[in-house]
Amino acid sequence: MKPKSKYFLIAIVLILFALIAWYLKTIVFYVIISVILSLIGQPLVKLFSKIKTGKRALSPALCSLFALVTMLIVIFGLFSLFIPLIIQEARIISKINPNEVVEAFKQPLQNIEYSLQKYQLSSGNSESIESTMASKLTSILGFHEISGYAQLMIGFFGSIIAAFFSIAFMTFFFMKDEHLIHNIILLLTPPKHIQAVTDIMKNSKLILTRYFIGIISDMAFVGTLTAIGLSVFGLKNALLIGLFAGILNVIPYIGPLLGCGFAILIGVSGNLNLDFYSQLIPFAGKIAMTFLVVQLIDALFFQPLVISNTVKAHPLEIFLVILIAGTIAGITGMVVAIPVYTIIRIIAMQFLSNFKIVQQLTHDLEAITEHTEK
Numbered sequence: 001m002k003p004k005s006k007y008f009l010i011a012i013v014l015i016l017f018a019l020i021a022w023y024l025k026t027i028v029f030y031v032i033i034s035v036i037l038s039l040i041g042q043p044l045v046k047l048f049s050k051i052k053t054g055k056r057a058l059s060p061a062l063c064s065l066f067a068l069v070t071m072l073i074v075i076f077g078l079f080s081l082f083i084p085l086i087i088q089e090a091r092i093i094s095k096i097n098p099n100e101v102v103e104a105f106k107q108p109l110q111n112i113e114y115s116l117q118k119y120q121l122s123s124g125n126s127e128s129i130e131s132t133m134a135s136k137l138t139s140i141l142g143f144h145e146i147s148g149y150a151q152l153m154i155g156f157f158g159s160i161i162a163a164f165f166s167i168a169f170m171t172f173f174f175m176k177d178e179h180l181i182h183n184i185i186l187l188l189t190p191p192k193h194i195q196a197v198t199d200i201m202k203n204s205k206l207i208l209t210r211y212f213i214g215i216i217s218d219m220a221f222v223g224t225l226t227a228i229g230l231s232v233f234g235l236k237n238a239l240l241i242g243l244f245a246g247i248l249n250v251i252p253y254i255g256p257l258l259g260c261g262f263a264i265l266i267g268v269s270g271n272l273n274l275d276f277y278s279q280l281i282p283f284a285g286k287i288a289m290t291f292l293v294v295q296l297i298d299a300l301f302f303q304p305l306v307i308s309n310t311v312k313a314h315p316l317e318i319f320l321v322i323l324i325a326g327t328i329a330g331i332t333g334m335v336v337a338i339p340v341y342t343i344i345r346i347i348a349m350q351f352l353s354n355f356k357i358v359q360q361l362t363h364d365l366e367a368i369t370e371h372t373e374k
Helices: 003-023 025-049 060-094 098-104 106-118 129-141 143-176 180-187 191-232 238-248 254-269 276-311 315-351 356-373
Strands: none
Touching (some): 003 025, 025 060, 025 143, 060 143, 060 238, 143 180, 180 191, 191 238, 191 254, 191 276, 191 315, 238 254, 254 276, 254 315, 276 315, 315 356
């Protein structure tokens, strides 16, 4: 086969593969999550494999089962801890009187309306801002809207349960048959590239396992620090906000802003009796300051130690990769940017090592892999 025809055929196969993956994106998503969980669970599998009953070690199936159960216990433990807090906060929000909200913001709303009239920026609507805000809040917090939200939540949890069993089932087999994906990929690999592809998968597994464990550690670090900081200022449900802050911290740059906005919303909704200028704004400022301090500590100390040191990439390089991925695929792209970029660098290190730019970008990765092999 001529080289041009060969490359054309490879391009066609890759395009078809991408289209099929997009059509089955939900299943692909489940597989990706299962692979990530299996990578995180591998240290647990190795730990359980050291346990012996008599002179026999536990079977791979039992080690994988114990590792999966351990991860599920941790996940369900977190849910059992925070679900009552979520229910309590939902009850607080459902009991909010729109008129109380308008009354709490009456003075700043009047100032805004005065400024709009002064500079002739009003839309000509005779209804005041206070009345508009009250009607909107009544609509949002009304019975029909709450019922609609409840139905959406029921459907959401139904999908979560289906996803949970699918992901748990696949995660078990990925941990039990550690080389399952490895063998499938090798079956599709030309013989002359088998060694290179084997090295790629070995290095990818090593680095991504460390990366995902680092991400989970970072989530726990940010969540714990945020909860402690907010509890010092007397914010109710600081644990709940800390949980959300830790989870949202997975989203680079935008996640902390969303977490801060959520915290301020919870803080303000539970303290509508405070004076807006002398009490409510300083209280919201303390919440924002807590998030700022936590993010500074995370960015300056924890992330360079745990995450950047794992993927061996310059902070500016990481920022540009996340920015490009976010432009292409939004929040999802930002979340998967670093793992995908790391795999691309590992592949380039194997097949494009003659290029100077590849040598520069993969120099630190090569040092990691060489140290591991030794």
